[in-house]
Amino acid sequence: MTIIDLTPGEVGTINGIKGDRHLQNRLVELGLLPGTEVRLVKCTPFNGPVEIKVRDSYLSIRRDDAKLVELK
Amino acid sequence: MKKSHFVEPKPKAIDPSKWVALVGNPNCGKTAIFNLLTGLNQKVSNYPGITVEKKVGKVYTQEKTFFNLLDLPGTYSLSAESFDEQIVSDQVVSWAKGEDPPSVIVSVVDASNLSRNLYLTTQLLDLDIPVIVALNMMDRLEDVSHIDIKKLERELGVSAVIPISAKMNWGLDDLKKAIQKPIKTREQVDHQSQWIKQELSHQFKSLIDSKFLSSKFAAAQALRRISRNGSINGEDTKIESIRNSISELGYYIETLEATLRYEWIDGIMPLVQPKIKPKIHKETRSERWDQILTHSWMGPGIFMVILYFIFQSIFTWAAVPMDWIQAGIDNISIFVLSNLAPGMLRDILVEGIIGGVGAIVIFLPQILILSFFLTVLEDTGYMARVAFMLDKSMTKMGLHGKSILPLMSGYACAIPGIMSARTIDSWKERLVTILILPLMSCSARLPVYTLLISAFIPPITVGGYFNLQGLTLVVMYFLGTVTALILAKIFSRFIKEKSSSSFVMELPPYRVPIARSVIRQVFIRGKLFMVNAGKIIMAISIVLWFLASFPKVDASVTDVNPIHHSYAGKIGHAMEPVIRPLGFDWKIGIGLLTSFAAREVMVSTLATIYNVEDRGDETVNLREAMQNDVDEKTGKPVYTPLIALALMVFYVFAAQCMATFAIVRQETNSWKWPIFMITYLTILAYTCAFIVYRGGLFLGFS
Numbered sequence: 001m002t003i004i005d006l007t008p009g010e011v012g013t014i015n016g017i018k019g020d021r022h023l024q025n026r027l028v029e030l031g032l033l034p035g036t037e038v039r040l041v042k043c044t045p046f047n048g049p050v051e052i053k054v055r056d057s058y059l060s061i062r063r064d065d066a067k068l069v070e071l072k
Numbered sequence: 073m074k075k076s077h078f079v080e081p082k083p084k085a086i087d088p089s090k091w092v093a094l095v096g097n098p099n100c101g102k103t104a105i106f107n108l109l110t111g112l113n114q115k116v117s118n119y120p121g122i123t124v125e126k127k128v129g130k131v132y133t134q135e136k137t138f139f140n141l142l143d144l145p146g147t148y149s150l151s152a153e154s155f156d157e158q159i160v161s162d163q164v165v166s167w168a169k170g171e172d173p174p175s176v177i178v179s180v181v182d183a184s185n186l187s188r189n190l191y192l193t194t195q196l197l198d199l200d201i202p203v204i205v206a207l208n209m210m211d212r213l214e215d216v217s218h219i220d221i222k223k224l225e226r227e228l229g230v231s232a233v234i235p236i237s238a239k240m241n242w243g244l245d246d247l248k249k250a251i252q253k254p255i256k257t258r259e260q261v262d263h264q265s266q267w268i269k270q271e272l273s274h275q276f277k278s279l280i281d282s283k284f285l286s287s288k289f290a291a292a293q294a295l296r297r298i299s300r301n302g303s304i305n306g307e308d309t310k311i312e313s314i315r316n317s318i319s320e321l322g323y324y325i326e327t328l329e330a331t332l333r334y335e336w337i338d339g340i341m342p343l344v345q346p347k348i349k350p351k352i353h354k355e356t357r358s359e360r361w362d363q364i365l366t367h368s369w370m371g372p373g374i375f376m377v378i379l380y381f382i383f384q385s386i387f388t389w390a391a392v393p394m395d396w397i398q399a400g401i402d403n404i405s406i407f408v409l410s411n412l413a414p415g416m417l418r419d420i421l422v423e424g425i426i427g428g429v430g431a432i433v434i435f436l437p438q439i440l441i442l443s444f445f446l447t448v449l450e451d452t453g454y455m456a457r458v459a460f461m462l463d464k465s466m467t468k469m470g471l472h473g474k475s476i477l478p479l480m481s482g483y484a485c486a487i488p489g490i491m492s493a494r495t496i497d498s499w500k501e502r503l504v505t506i507l508i509l510p511l512m513s514c515s516a517r518l519p520v521y522t523l524l525i526s527a528f529i530p531p532i533t534v535g536g537y538f539n540l541q542g543l544t545l546v547v548m549y550f551l552g553t554v555t556a557l558i559l560a561k562i563f564s565r566f567i568k569e570k571s572s573s574s575f576v577m578e579l580p581p582y583r584v585p586i587a588r589s590v591i592r593q594v595f596i597r598g599k600l601f602m603v604n605a606g607k608i609i610m611a612i613s614i615v616l617w618f619l620a621s622f623p624k625v626d627a628s629v630t631d632v633n634p635i636h637h638s639y640a641g642k643i644g645h646a647m648e649p650v651i652r653p654l655g656f657d658w659k660i661g662i663g664l665l666t667s668f669a670a671r672e673v674m675v676s677t678l679a680t681i682y683n684v685e686d687r688g689d690e691t692v693n694l695r696e697a698m699q700n701d702v703d704e705k706t707g708k709p710v711y712t713p714l715i716a717l718a719l720m721v722f723y724v725f726a727a728q729c730m731a732t733f734a735i736v737r738q739e740t741n742s743w744k745w746p747i748f749m750i751t752y753l754t755i756l757a758y759t760c761a762f763i764v765y766r767g768g769l770f771l772g773f774s
Contacts, residue, residue: 011352021300021326026576028330029149031188033338037352041359045368048464049473049575053352056185058359058579060460060473065576 003052003066006040012071013037019068031055032069091140092131092251093167095160095196096180097189098146099453099580101208103127104238105180106143107589109248113138133252142174148188150195151296151329154497165293168199168284176231176251177203183219183235184212184581186345187337193228194333200286202231204250211237212581218347227340239586279310292329299325358453358581366457375458379480382445386438386484386515393437401430420617427676428613428669432606435485435672436598438515442484443597444590446477446492451585451593456577463575469557470564472501473575479505479556482512486732488597490739504563506739507749510732511556511725513549516671520723521545523675527695528716544720552724555756608731612669616640620662620680640665654722654758655715655765667728674723714773718765725760727753 006012014036017024031054032038041051041058049060061069096102106114110129127143144163145156152158167173179196181189196203205228210216216235225233232250236243276294284290298311318325365371405422412418449455455477463473471479474496481489486509493509496502525541532540619640636645643665644658651661659681666677675694682697701710727733733746740746768774 024326025151028327029191030576031334033331033334039352042366044461044464046464049460051579055188057188060577060579062575
């Protein structure tokens with residue numbers, strides 16, 4: 001299960017991040033660590049980026065990247 | 073203050089009153105704090121070799137002394153991901169080697185987003201340079217007592233934590249005092265390298281770079297390099313064994329640094345914010361606003377309305393001050409003309425300098441109005457939402473969500489647009505944005521379009537509604553924009569990716585912009601435009617004036633117009649065989665040449681040519697002069713609506729603004745891209761004007 005599988009408003013807990021080092025590092029630095037809660041806020045039409053809430057910030061992340069954030 | 077002090081850092085003994093660095097996440101209010109502390113005593117320049125703004129200011133204290141403050145670009149961490157972030161990490165690394173380090177680092181932290189912001193603070197603490205935390209945005213907390221300041225200070229091991237609010241302008245005096253006070257030495261807190269020491273100390277020892285003064289920073293830097301697959305002093309086998317040891321301990325090497333630091337931060341959070349429970353479900357006010365502002369269809373609709381409003385105002389509001397400026401320039405010219413004896417000095421003043429500077433000052437109102445709107449949209453946090461909404465469509469075009477701001481700026485002037493493209497973290501998408509930017513119809517083209525349309529396009533109504541003159545103008549804008557988007561798609565196919573493009577962007581909370589910040593930003597933009605573009609245009613104007621005025625011919629000896637014999641005339645005539653196929657004559661040729669200074673110089677050049685031709689007469693109305701101009705041999709009009717149209721199409725595409733290419737050279741740090749740009753634009757302009765003119769003739773238009 002990944003962030004994309006949440007319905008808007010639903011909260012999940014991060015298990016790990018796949019993908020290349022670059023993206024992993026960026027997301028982890030923004031606080032997306034295993035065990036951190038994440039809420040899917042909004043999806044944009046035509047498979048555009050999604051908005052998530054992590055810790056106290058709202059982030060825009062591309063759909064393909066969001067698929068790499070695995071949830072427990 | 074000596075500028076060289078910052079440009080070429082030299083190792084020096086630390087003098088406590090020396091200088092202070094301001095470091096923090098994007099959107100943490102760092103720049104607002106900088107502005108409040110320094111007031112007008114700031115100097116904006118660029119980092120050597122690149123155009124990331126370097127802001128240095130003087131902060132005056134109550135004791136009538138001052139210290140220097142450097143504002144660094146916002147960054148989330150010291151392991152650089154984007155261009156701006158690279159600056160910060162490079163600077164910090166040089167401090168770590170003892171090259172002109174600051175006496176104090178002020179780490180600006182957003183109190184409403186504490187754990188994420190403290191990540192960077194823990195990295196800065198490795199340096200063993202005193203750190204003061206400026207806990208900003210205290211006004212956003214429901215209750216100021218929610219953060220235990222003393223505990224935070226102790227846990228972090230920083231010199232001081234000062235709660236402030238840049239928005240409310242409180243706490244800044246406390247911050248100033250804390251900076252001046254002798255720095256308290258604290259017990260060292262180890263946020264990460266303790267782990268390394270325990271687990272891997274002897275393996276790590278050989279990887280430590282002895283150039284770094286702080287062993288903690290050296291360890292952190294070694295870890296960053298290991299996680300990046302980089303080899304250190306060719307010790308590949310050693311690195312391999314460390315990587316294995318880390319995996320055995322159950323950590324991922326790629327994200328080890330962040331994991332360790334966040335583990336530490338998450339550990340102190342309950343102590344520092346005892347009353348705050350995690351509130352992932354809580355909807356902030358911004359989130360509720362976004363239910364409308366980034367709604368699937370209302371969001372883009374609202375953006376279109378805002379866009380329409382901005383462009384409407386650029387063209388209507390700016391018209392009034394532009395008229396004043398024009399009148400002012402005319403008055404100065406008249407004053408000089410009537411107070412100086414005829415001669416070279418008067419000519420060079422009026423035609424070269426006043427004309428050249430006037431050509432650039434006239435665009436200032438538009439640049440300022442556009443900068444104002446863009447700054448407000450940025451500062452409120454709305455621009456990030458626009459990038460969020462448009463990212464999908466922009467990536468389809470080979471661009472980036474963040475390309476929208478530079479492209480919008482391009483409608484006023486390509487120069488601020490190209491400069492603002494540096495916010496795009498992906499090199500490829502940034503480059504594509506820069507390459508297509510000159511096709512966004514900048515306001516320097518407007519005088520050319522206006523002249524040609526009013527002279528040659530009849531003001532008739534077509535299709536029942538549309539004024540043909542207005543329609544022609546819209547078509548020109550449309551042509552540029554559509555071509556830009558098509559080319560973006562093509563270029564992005566051929567430009568190799570330096571690193572993978574990601575689009576992780578924070579959507580900051582909406583906030584009311586601070587008026588002083590907006591005004592300062594608009595002022596800086598205006599100044600940059602004037603200085604960058606002004607220098608080039610001024611120089612070219614003088615050269616062109618010289619070319620158009622020499623060699624002097626005694627008018628009484630010959631009845632041929634003197635400009636024919638000038639260097640410019642000769643160049644124009646020499647160009648004629650090349651531009652004839654497009655329907656252009658030598659006068660247009662000179663205009664094309666002078667357009668290298670700035671496109672609108674075309675208009676003043678034509679005015680000069682016709683004035684020079686009719687020397688002795690009253691200044692002729694340029695529009696009528698062009699309409700009435702007939703070929704001396706054939707007796708046919710020199711210009712026709714078709715030629716005017718071909719010329720306008722030429723202007724949509726042509727590479728004509730030297731200042732633009734100078735900026736592109738600066739931004740891409742190579743000659744390759746400006747040369748590529750000039751080449752493709754020239755080919756495009758020539759081909760399209762040729763098609764319009766020849767195609768038009770073929771279809772029986774004239």
